[in-house]
Amino acid sequence: MSLLLSTALGAALPMAAIGATPGAEDAKLQVLFTDSDEARLSRNPLSALARGDLRFADSIGMPFTDAHDAAECAASERDGKDLHAIRRAALNATDRIAYDVFDTNTKLDLIPCHDRDLLTSLAVRPINHFQGFHLNYAEMASGQGTAPFRTLADYENNLKRNRAFAGAIDRIIGRFRQGMALGIVDSKLTTRNMVEQLDLQIAKGVEGSIYAAPLAKMPDTIAPADQARIRDEQLALIRDGMIPALTRLRDFLRDDYLPAAREGVGLSAMKGGDKVYAYLIRRSTTLPLTAKDVHQIGLGEVARIRGEMEEAAKAAGFNGTLAELFTYMRTEKRFQPTSVEQLREGFGAIRARVEARIGEQFSTIPAAPLDIRPTPAFKEKTAAGGEYMRGTADGTRPGVFFYNGYDLPSRYLWESETLFLHEGEPGHHFQISLAQENANLPSFMRYGGNTAFVEGWALYAETLWKPLGLESDPWQRLGGLNDEMLRAMRLVVDSGIHAYGWDRDRSIQYMLDNSPEAVTDATAEVERYIAIPGQALAYKMGQLTISRLKAKAMAELGDRFDPREFHAQVLMTGALPLPVLEKKIDDWIAAKKG
Incomplete structure (x- = not known):
């Protein structure tokens, strides 16, 4: 990647400027973070290896054992006790954010630890x-x-x-x-x-x-x-x-x-499945939502996006129904790549366009390079259309955007721009790289996170298509809407499967009825929701939260709103639980207003 680090990472930490000089309680907090992280890495050496930390590289630890599970729970209990012995009110502003993130994460970790049936249900499907x-x-x-x-x-x-x-x-x-x-x-x-x-x-x-x-x-x-x-x-x-x-x-x-x-494919068909799904909703979204809440939000988003698709179809000169539009987008040969090389070259060209405009939206650019590679053959059949693998903080291993070339006729060119925004720049590559390159953050915030923020940011990144100069082609705009529709349908289908008894075929058909997704993609998506319940809910809930906070900041700050500053506020303290992010943005708005 040709982009360079444009500002000092420390200077880009927005909250640090209003924090007090670190005191005794701040020092205690940092010791807790360091000790907790070191202990976690020693228990989970493959996590250390993923960071580029080779101290435990000769071991895989002892996963899939009761002793490992007990050690994780004991560590979370100890971390929570030690955290609550620190006076939050005495911390500076940045450390109060870190305190809240650590507290939220620890409480989520402890939920199954305090419920033996839940812990067992999660463990026996390894x-x-x-x-x-x-x-x-x-x-x-x-x-x-x-x-x-x-x-x-x-x-x-x-x-x-x-x-x-x-x-x-x-x-x-x-x-x-x-x-x-x-x-x-x-x-x-x-x-x-x-x-x-x-x-x-x-x-x-x-x-x-x-x-x-x-x-x-x-x-x-x-x-x-x-x-x-x-x-x-x-x-x-x-x-x-x-x-x-x-x-x-x-x-x-x-x-x-x-x-x-x-x-039965849903958790509702499994012994104790309702309790498992309720926990996974909370774990994935960081929000106190029920399956019914998720389902209703999804239905509302699907209806809204269908309306926008109808307008975009008119702009593209297509005069048929949405069902006819979806069939056309699935079957029109000009939308189907002819080779994996065509996909790679296309993504390279999209990256060049994004990088030409990225400084208008971001004050800090990752130092880490980004590679673009095809999905490995051993997993491509069941893998998503695109995936991101983090690099190392020191840049010795690049971040990688994997694009899936399996079943080429189903890898539509109209989805290329939005896919790159999500998996590459400024999506996962920016969010993950900026966090782990920021040495001012404690390790659990540099390298950890939650799905709602990580995937919510990547979906939010797709909404930046206009200021980044993409989707000028109305078919690419329809591709962007399709990707947003996919995340909205996930709310409906994931909850439909695991709370309302939907089967595989009904779930696939719902996706085909509301989007131009190929049967191959819709099938892989539905089977993904069956395999990892709740994870797919995080995307839309995270994006809705970030977009709502941006709209609030724009409305309250008016001419003082700068997207580069807003994005720094969102990104530069790592992947925050959504309630913690909301409080941080509210505090920033109040500080800006004086």
Whole structure:
């Protein structure tokens, strides 16, 4: 990325200017944050690795164990107690924000800790076809993920992690068996999808395994004898440990778990599912919403966006009904890319246009580079149309915007601009990079966050199409509206599935009736909501909150409103729970008004 850091990160911290000199309580708070973060990283070494912290890079920890869960709960209890021993009123303004974020996060973490049934229901479904160890670890260890492969030590650490792989897989099987005994099981649909994913990994064999990929490009700085040794050890691990473990998991899911899995796709069909869904709504949105609240908000947004689509269709010269418009957008050949290379070049051109105008909206630009790559083949069938992988704070690993080239006729060109705004600039790449590059923030705010803010910001970033000079083509505007419609439909469909008993086919049809989404995309979306309930609610609820706060600031500040200052207020203290963000913006407005 050609953009440079345009202002000092410290200077861009808007609240710091009105905070007092750090005092005794501020110092206590920073010690708590540091100690808590260090302890969390030691318990979760793969999280440290994702940051670029290699101190624990030879370990995967002990995930999928009761001891790990108990340690996480004990840490949250301790963190909450230590936090409440600090006098919030004595903190400076910036630290009061940090206090509120830490308090909110800790309370959310403790909800399942205080409810054994809820904690168990979450634990006994340890992976699914959208996210889980079998996918995340594969990507990390592929040479294209978060684990570095630059030195001999990196390859040695990879071998040590891989030796622990089979044990983690067997613990996953144990968790699933525990759920079977309790009658708390996932859906047959999700189980079949996991079996298919595992089939694909196993079928690659030893040499073709994604875990062997780093062997193909070992750096010359590693001595030939060491290269030969590492290659032999890694291939032996894949042959004798990793593929057999994946095979055990596949066979168990196919032969034992699938017959016991539930037919109903929603949590309402699972024992204790209503309680689980209520928690996941709160966890994903950070707001006190019920399933009914979410459903009604979604229906209202779908109706509003349909009206805007009708106006945009007229601007494009299309005179048919919305149903006819959706069919046209799905089937018109000129909207369908002919190659993955065409997608890559198109996204590169969009980036150049965005970067030419980005300084009009943002005072601080990430230093981290942004790569644009196709989604890895091993996950493209069930992956989203675009995804973002964070880089490292020091820039040694770039942020990556992955675009999905699977089933090219369903990857419509009219969605390219809005997809780049969301996943790349100024969406995920800006929000995540600016937070972790800001050394003035405590680590939990630099590297942590919540889905409502992270995804809400990315969806809000799509609304900046006009000041950034995009969507001048009315079909791209319709693409932008379609992406907003997707997030509105998520409120309806996710709650429909998990609270109102909607099945897969009804959910897919609702999406096709209200958008030009391809059947492939609509199917992947619905199966995603089935696999990870509640997560998809965060996008629209976060965007609605940020957009509402912006409208409020514009109305109250008038000519004193500067979008660059507003965006700094939103971004430069990390991913805030939405109530904390609202208070921060209200305080900023009041300070600006004097």
